[in-house]
Amino acid sequence: MKIVVTVKLVPDPNAEKRIDPVGMRLVRSGVETVLNPYDEYALEAALQLRERLGGDTTVTAFSMVPESTKETLRKALAMGVDDAVILSDASLAGSDTWATAYAMAQGLKKIGFDLVICGGLADDGSTGGVPGALAEYLGVPGLTNARHLEIVDGKLHAQRETDSGYQVVSGALPALVSVTMAVGEPRYPSLKGIMGAKKKSIATMAPADLGLDRAVGSDGAKTELLAIAPPPARGSARVVEAADGPTGAKIIFDFLKEKKLI
Amino acid sequence: MNFDLTDEQKAVASLARDFAQERVRPRAEEMDREQSFPYDLVATMAELGFMGLPFPEAYGGAGGDTVSYALAVMEIARADASTAITLAAHVSLGATPFSLFGTEEQKQRYLVPLAQGKMLWGFGLTEPGAGSDAANTQTKAELRDGRWIVNGTKAFITNSGTDLTGGTTITAVTGKRSDGKPEISNLIVPQDAPGFSRSKKYRKMGWRASDTRELSFVDAEVPAENLLGERGNGLRQFLTILDGGRISVAALSLGLAMGAYDEALSYAKERRAFGRTISKFQAIQFKLVDMLCEIEHAKLMVLKAAWEKDAGRDYAQTASLAKLHAAEISRRVVNEAVQIHGGYGFMDEYPVSRMYRDQKINEIGEGTNEVQRVVIARLMGL
Ligand SMILES: Cc1cc2nc3c(=O)[nH]c(=O)nc-3n(C[C@H](O)[C@H](O)[C@H](O)COP(=O)(O)OP(=O)(O)OC[C@H]3O[C@@H](n4cnc5c(N)ncnc54)[C@H](O)[C@@H]3O)c2cc1C
Numbered sequence: 222m223k224i225v226v227t228v229k230l231v232p233d234p235n236a237e238k239r240i241d242p243v244g245m246r247l248v249r250s251g252v253e254t255v256l257n258p259y260d261e262y263a264l265e266a267a268l269q270l271r272e273r274l275g276g277d278t279t280v281t282a283f284s285m286v287p288e289s290t291k292e293t294l295r296k297a298l299a300m301g302v303d304d305a306v307i308l309s310d311a312s313l314a315g316s317d318t319w320a321t322a323y324a325m326a327q328g329l330k331k332i333g334f335d336l337v338i339c340g341g342l343a344d345d346g347s348t349g350g351v352p353g354a355l356a357e358y359l360g361v362p363g364l365t366n367a368r369h370l371e372i373v374d375g376k377l378h379a380q381r382e383t384d385s386g387y388q389v390v391s392g393a394l395p396a397l398v399s400v401t402m403a404v405g406e407p408r409y410p411s412l413k414g415i416m417g418a419k420k421k422s423i424a425t426m427a428p429a430d431l432g433l434d435r436a437v438g439s440d441g442a443k444t445e446l447l448a449i450a451p452p453p454a455r456g457s458a459r460v461v462e463a464a465d466g467p468t469g470a471k472i473i474f475d476f477l478k479e480k481k482l483i
Numbered sequence: 484m485n486f487d488l489t490d491e492q493k494a495v496a497s498l499a500r501d502f503a504q505e506r507v508r509p510r511a512e513e514m515d516r517e518q519s520f521p522y523d524l525v526a527t528m529a530e531l532g533f534m535g536l537p538f539p540e541a542y543g544g545a546g547g548d549t550v551s552y553a554l555a556v557m558e559i560a561r562a563d564a565s566t567a568i569t570l571a572a573h574v575s576l577g578a579t580p581f582s583l584f585g586t587e588e589q590k591q592r593y594l595v596p597l598a599q600g601k602m603l604w605g606f607g608l609t610e611p612g613a614g615s616d617a618a619n620t621q622t623k624a625e626l627r628d629g630r631w632i633v634n635g636t637k638a639f640i641t642n643s644g645t646d647l648t649g650g651t652t653i654t655a656v657t658g659k660r661s662d663g664k665p666e667i668s669n670l671i672v673p674q675d676a677p678g679f680s681r682s683k684k685y686r687k688m689g690w691r692a693s694d695t696r697e698l699s700f701v702d703a704e705v706p707a708e709n710l711l712g713e714r715g716n717g718l719r720q721f722l723t724i725l726d727g728g729r730i731s732v733a734a735l736s737l738g739l740a741m742g743a744y745d746e747a748l749s750y751a752k753e754r755r756a757f758g759r760t761i762s763k764f765q766a767i768q769f770k771l772v773d774m775l776c777e778i779e780h781a782k783l784m785v786l787k788a789a790w791e792k793d794a795g796r797d798y799a800q801t802a803s804l805a806k807l808h809a810a811e812i813s814r815r816v817v818n819e820a821v822q823i824h825g826g827y828g829f830m831d832e833y834p835v836s837r838m839y840r841d842q843k844i845n846e847i848g849e850g851t852n853e854v855q856r857v858v859i860a861r862l863m864g865l
Contacts, residue, residue: 413540
C-alpha cells in the first residue's frame with residue numbers, strides 16, 4: 222500500500238502576518254516556514270494507517286515548494302514518513318488553487334499512489350479547495366472531512382464529519398481523502414526520528430518531468446487578486462448587567478435568539 | 484564564524500519547545516504545589532529520546548551532540564525548572580559516569596536502561612559535612628570477603644529515591660594513598676543493597692517537583708565488581724563529570740531566565756496602568772531590554788561551551804564561566820520579572836513566583852557562585 226500525503230509549507234502561524242500591499246502577497250521573509258498545521262493531521266492519519274496495515278505500506282510526503290525551503294520537510298521525515306518528493310520550479314510561483322491542483326495531480330500520477338491524504342486547509346491561503354480539485358484531476362473518489370480512516374480488504378472506509386454527526390462511507394482504491402483534526406493529535410517526532418531523518422531522501426521533480434499540457438504558476442491561474450483589505454475592526458462589546466445569574470442568562474439568551482444564533 | 488544551528492539542532496530545540504510548552508508548562512504550578520514527581524512526563528521524555536540524548540545509539544541513546552542537549556534542557560527549563568533538573572541530573576550526573584568510566588559490561592547493565600529512560604540514577608558526591616569541599620568525603624568503603632562494606636551519609640542527592648531509581652554512584656574513601664591522603668573511589672550502589680536506605684524527600688524552596696533525598700549507608704554491602712573506573716580515581720572522575728554537568732545547569736539557568744522573561748513580556752503588554760499598557764513606560768521597557776540583553780549574553784556562553792565540548796576542545800573554563808554567568812543573570816531576570824508583575828508576581832498562581840523560588844538553587848548546585856570563581860581563577864592560573 223502506497224500512501225502519499227500532500228504537505229504545504231506555510232509561514233509560522235504563530236508569527237504576526239504581514240501582507241505586502243504592492244504584490245498583495247503574504248510577506249514570507251523573516252518568518253519561519255513550517256509544515257502547514259492541518260497537514261500534520263494528514264501525516265498522523267497516514268502514519269496510523271501504516272502502523273495498522275504493517276507489511277510493505279509506505280508513506281511519502283509530497284510538496285510543491287521552492288527548493289530553498291525543502292529542508293522544512295525533514296520534520297515530516299522525523300515524524301516517521303519514509304521519504305519525500307518536492308515539485309519545484311520558478312514557473313510554479315503564483316499558482317492559484319486550480320493551477321496548484323493541476324500541477325500537483327500530474328506529480329502524484331508520476332509518483333504513483335493507492336491513497337492520497339490531504340489536510341483540510343492550508344493555514345495561509347485557507348481556501349480548502351485543493352483536495353477536491355486534486356481528486357477531480359486524478360480521476361479518483363474524493364472523500365473530504367474524514368475523521369477516521371480504515372482500509373479493509375483493499376477498500377477504504379471513512380467517517381465523514383458533518384455539522385450534526387458523521388457519515389460512514391466507503392470507496393474503492395485508489396482514492397483521495399482530506400482529514401479533520403479529529404484523526405488524532407499529530408505525534409512528536411522522536412529524537413531517533415530527527416537523527417534518522419537526515420538519511421532519508423527528498424527527491425525533486427520539475428514541471429518539465431511531468432509533460433504538462435496547460436500553463437501553471439501565475440500564467441495558469443484562473444483567479445486574479447484585485448484588492449486586499451484587513452478585516453473590519455470589531456465593534457465594542459455590549460456589556461449586560463443583571464441582578465443575578467439566571468436573569469443575566471435570560472438576557473443573553475434573548476439576545477442570541479434575536480440574532481437567530483440559537 | 485557561523486552562528487547557525489544545524490537543521491538537526493534546530494529540530495531538537497523545536498521538539499523540546501513543543502513538548503515543554505504543550506505538556507510541561509500547564510502542569511508546572513500543580514507539580515510545584517503538590518511536590519509531585521512527574522512520572523508521566525519522564526515517560527514521555529524517555530519515549531521521545533531526551534533521557535539518553537547525548538549517548539550513542541548503540542547504548543540506547545539518541546546520538547545527539549552537546550549543543551542539542553543544552554538546547555533541550557534550556558527549552559524544558561523555560562517551562563519548568565523541576566522537570567529540567569530531573570532530566571539534566573539524569574543525563575549529566577546519573578548516566579554520564581557509566582558512559583565515561585564504565586566497563587562494557589557496566590555500560591550494558593546500567594547505561595542502556597538509563598539512556599532509554601527506563602531507570603533513573605543518582606550521583607552521590609555531597610555529604611552533610613562535605614559540599615564545596617568535596618574532597619573531605621567521610622563515607623568509607625572497606626573491601627571484606629569480596630564485598631565493599633560502606634558506611635556514611637550523602638546529602639541532597641537528586642533522583643535518588645523515585646520509583647524508577649536503580650541506585651546511586653557515590654564517592655567513598657577506600658584507603659590511603661602513598662602520600663597519606665585519602666584514596667577516593669566511585670562505587671555503584673544499587674537501590675536494594677543491604678544496609679542502604681533513603682530518607683523521605685526534602686521539603687524544598689524550589690525544584691519542588693524534583694526528587695532530592697539524604698542517603699544513608701550502614702554496613703551497606705556492595706559487590707566488589709561495583710567499582711566504577713579505577714580505584715583511587717573517584718574524585719577526579721566526579722570532577723570531570725561536573726565539568727560537563729556545568730553546561731547543562733548553565734542551560735537550565737538560562738532557560739529559567741527565558742521563561743521569566745516570556746512571562747514578563749506578555750504581562751507587560753497586557754497590564755494597564757495610567758491609561759496604557761505598562762510596556763509603554765520607559766522604566767518597564769528598559770527592564771525588558773536589560774533582561775533580553777543578559778539572556779542573549781548567557782545564551783552565547785552556554786552554546787559556546789557546548790560547542791567546545793562537541794569540538795573536542797578543552798571546555799572547562801567556558802563551562803564554568805557560563806554556569807556562573809547564567810546563574811547570576813537568572814537571579815536578576817526573575818527578580819525583574821516579578822517586579823514587572825507587581826503584586827500579582829507575589830501570588831502563587833503566577834509562574835514568575837515559582838520561577839523566583841526555583842532560581843536560587845542555580846547559584847548553589849553543582850558548585851556555588853563562590854566556588855565557581857575559585858575554579859575559574861585556578862584555570863586562569865592565578
Ligand atoms: C536541590 C539540590 C540538589 C542537589 N543535588 C545534588 C546531587 O544530585 N548530587 C550531589 O552530589 N550534590 C547535590 N547537591 C549538593 C550541592 O552541590 C551542594 O549543596 C553545593 O555544592 C554546596 O555545598 P554545601 O551545601 O555543602 O555548601 P558549603 O560548601 O558549606 O558552602 C557554604 C557557603 O560557603 C561558601 N564557600 C565554601 N567554600 C568556599 C571557598 N573555598 N571560598 C569561598 N566560599 C566558599 C559557599 O560558596 C557557600 O556560600 C544538591 C543540592 C541541592 C540544594
